[in-house]
Amino acid sequence: MGDKAQTHPGAAGRATTADQPSSVRNVVLVGHSGSGKTTLTEALALTAGALNRAGRVEDGATVSDYDEIEHRQQRSVQLSLVSVEWDGYKINLLDTPGYADFVGELRAGLRAADAALFVVSAGQEAEAVAGATRTVWEECAAVGMPRAIVVTHLETARTGYEELTEVCSHIFGGDDPDAVLPLYLPRYGAPGADGHAPVTGLVGLLSRQVYDYSSGERHEVAPDPGQSELIEEARNRLIEGIIAESEDESLMDRYLSGEDIDRSILVEDLEKAVARGTFHPVLAAAPATGGAKQGLGTVEILDLITGGFPTPLEPAPPVVTTPQGAKRPPISCDPLGPLVAEVVKTASDPYVGRISLVRVFSGTLRADETVHVSGHGLADRGHEDHDVDERVGALTAPFGKHQRPIREVFAGDLACVAKLGRAETGDTLSAKDNPLLMQPWAMPDPLLPLAITAHTKGDEDRLSVGLARLVAEDPTMRLEQNQSTHQVVLWCLGEAHADVALERLRKRYGVQVDVVPHRVSLRETFGTPSAGRGRHVKQSGGHGQYAICAIQVEPLPAGSGIEFVDKVVGGAVPRQFIPSVEKGIRAQAARGVVAGYPLVDIRVTLLDGKAHSVDSSDAAFQTAGALALREAAAGTPIHLLEPVAEVRVLVSDEYVGQVMSDLSGRRGRVVGTEQSHSSRTLIRAEVPEIEIGRYAIDLRSLSHGTGQFSRCYTRHEPVPQHVADRVREQTGERT
Structure with missing residues (x-):
């Protein structure tokens, strides 16, 4: 681990054995926006020799200027992967958006990794750090992931x-x-x-050594005598924390009796506790400046990753079934x-096409072989089930926008x-003669609606293709074709996501769209019987149109729908035309009778009517039924239902009062x-949907990013009059 008092020359000249899972470390960097995850990733790559100040990766592939890479990646909103080598280990660093x-x-990133570096900025107030990062920490804790904490921005x-x-x-x-506790x-x-x-x-608490980075490279120097008391206090607390997690139950008694526990034993127990996820060390880091070859704390972090974080062999693999569920x-x-x-x-490259970032959990994936692609089919989010065979394109190990070709990737x-045309995020790749399906990871529910329309006719032709590709890349996005409001709605996680x-x-699919106000599915119903x-x-030569019907309409309890009752006597309406009257009434109800919203929760009783032996027809009685319903609506108050x-809402205790007041x-x-x-x-709580269209944004602001919520439809109920007037004014409708 980092406090082993050794100097590292970097990655140059060292061979790796990445064909063995024990030589791989998959690490995800998580933390709030601006915490310095991307800068830390670049600093680790620089120290490991994967990147130098001239802007070159070690294998010779030229990349952009170092500062330009950092600037571009900091603006990224996607998961990105940088691979480095350290002491014979391959480290995959997964940088996530904050x-x-x-x-x-x-x-x-959590799914693809086996451990996490949790990045916290000292450049923010402690309260802000706590509020912004707690939810992310719990995301990691929920999957039992080993974690360490890196404090950045010590210079500011x-x-x-x-x-x-x-x-x-x-x-x-x-x-x-x-x-x-800090190391x-x-x-x-x-x-x-x-x-x-x-x-x-940095002062190593276990070794009592000082690791000086002032020259641009890591060197050991003598500790400052003035810091000895502070070091001993922090060291004793660290040792007690390590021993408390030790599997050797006698270690605490030996320590309390005054025995000086050997540092190698402490380091071994520390590494085991970190790998189990029961101890979370705190480290510090700062980027290299000027011509420095190593950023402060980067050697210690790389040693922690290789010595303390688990190999891919240790975590329990996801559950697999056949695509049919066996x-x-x-x-x-x-x-x-x-x-x-x-x-x-899943991402799209303008030159290569679709690129899939893949984690291999078992077996070996080889370039140019045919694999089976199994999809879960998130139908509610625009994803359909699919089980197809596809040929794997080129395999590459990425660094930024550059890719190093490889022939195979091991478990x-x-x-x-490249070029997995049917594979989407969350899909499983397996052998074509032994298709398997992995248990999916939990996806957050998108709760911010974005109603869109094509800007031009040409955009309309391309819109469906663009939307299909968009949701294929991002399973957190849900595509809805709302049959009630006739809107195309993209459900997103927030404004930045939208x-x-x-x-x-x-830019990617050449589709220009306009954002329009999102409409909720309102309904209409009768206020009183009518x-x-x-x-x-009509008679216009030849066969005319003749149909007359009389109906009675009465309101029903919520959720009753539309009931049709036939009480015609004496054949006033011929039997063959009674279904026509019902069809016309239901069609008019679907169109609405006042404000254009579907009519529900009524009982319509057909009482009487007249027919003509020649001019009556199915179409005529459909029209008569619709006219009768509209006339009945004109004689009673029509209520809007929302x-x-x-x-x-799950929220920190300190925000409960504000959240409840806001809901009211x-x-x-x-x-x-x-x-x-x-x-x-x-x-x-029960809240009208018309009031929570932007609740995903408002709750985040109200709870300082710590609140989460879910929603599900329960029922329709009458809209208060002042709200109904406002809705009608907004839609340009009048009662």
């Missing part, structure tokens, strides 16, 4: 390192704050003219086992696969609260 809108990319710190590590211990440690303390240089003392190195034996991370790989990210490793979707439609008479009599959703302001009715885990409260 925006809450792209939590789907985060979960894809608003929060002291010691204070920030205490915040991390309190928030991330939960009931066991001693499970989150190093920063070493400060002489204060500058502004009074700020730069961080020039059980299959559990898989293992064995290069010789049956092929099981998963598409964790435990990641690679990019903006990216529109930009991809425009009667109507439909008379459709959909009501059951909303479940949305005409919501809180029906209950219950205490959840980690100082959180679940609020259950």
Whole structure:
């Protein structure tokens, strides 16, 4: 691990054995936006020799200027992969977006990785760090992922390192704050003219050694005598935290009796606790500046990854079945086992076409072989089931926009696969003679509606293709063709997610769209009983049209739909035309009778009518039925009905009052609260859907990014008059 007091020359000249799962480390970098994940990724690549200041990867493929790469990746909203080599190990670094809108990319990174570096910025206030990162930490904890914490932006710190590590211990440690402790303390240089003392190195708590980076490379120097008391206090707490997680139950007694525990034993127990996910060390990092070859703390982080993080052999692999759902034996991370790989990210390249980032969980994936692609079929999000054979294109190991060709990728490793035309994010790749399907990971539910229309006729022709490709790349997006409002709706996770979707439609697929107000599925119903008479009599030469019917309409309880009752006597309406009257009434009800919304919850009784032996017809009685319903509607108040959703909000305890007050302001009715885990409260409420169109955005602002909610339709109920007037004014309709 990082505190082993050794100097590393970088990756040059070292051979790797990435064909063995034990030599691979898959690490996802997570944290809030602006925490420095991408900068840390670049710093680790620089230290490992995968990137130099001239902007070249080690294998000779020229990339853009170093600063331009960093700038481009920091603006990225997608999961990206950078592979480096360190001490004979291959490390796949998965950089995830920090925006809450792209939590789907985060979960894809969690699926592909075996451990996480949780990046926290000292450049923000401690309270802001806590509020913005707690939800992301819980995403990692939910899948039992081993985690370490890296503190960045020490050079512009608003929060002291010691204070920030205490915040991390309190928030991330939960009931066991001693499970989150620093392995190093920063070493400060002489204060500058502004009074700020730069961080020039790190003090290893286990070794009591100082690792100085002031020259641009890591060197060991003697510790400062003035820091000895601070070091010993932090060291003792760290040792106690490590021993508490040790499998050797006698170790604590030996330590308390005054025995000096050998550092090699402590390091071994620390590595085991980190790999189990029961201890989360805190480290520090800063990017290399000037002509420096190593960024502060990068050697320590790389050593932690190779020494403390689990290999792909250790985590339990996902469950597999046949595409038809039949059980299959559990898989293992064995290069010789049956092929099981998963598409964790899908992207489109303007020159190469579709590129799939794939994690191989079992077997070996080879270029140019034919594999079976099994899809889960998220029909509610625009994805259909598919089980097809496809030929694998080129395999590459990525760095930024550049790809290093490879012939095969073994179990435990990641690679990019070109030209899998049918494969979508979440699909399983397996042998064509042994098709398998992996259990999918949980996808967040998109709750922000974006109603769109094609800008021109030409855009209309391309829109369906563009939308299909868009949802194929992003399973967190849901495509809806609303039959009630006749709108095309993209359901997104937030405003940034929606903006990216529109930009991809425009730039990648050449489709210009207009955003229009999203409409909820309102309904109409009768306020009181009413009667109507439909008379459709026309004579224009030859056969005419003749149909007359009289109906009675009465309102029914919510959810009753439309009932049709025949009470005609004496054959006033011939039997063959009674279904025609019902058809006409139902068609008019679907079109609405006042504001254009479907009419529901009524009973229509056919009482009387007249027919002509020659001029009566099916079409004539359909028209008469529609006219009768419209006349009945003119003689009674027509009520608007709005959909009501059951909303479940999970929020930190400190925001419960604000959230409940906000729900009340949305005409919501809180029906209950219950205490959840980690100082959180679940609020259950019923809220009109017309009031929660932008709730995904508003809740995030109200709860400082810590709130989550779900919604489901429950029923329609009458709209208050003042709201009904506003809706009619907005739609240009009048009663």
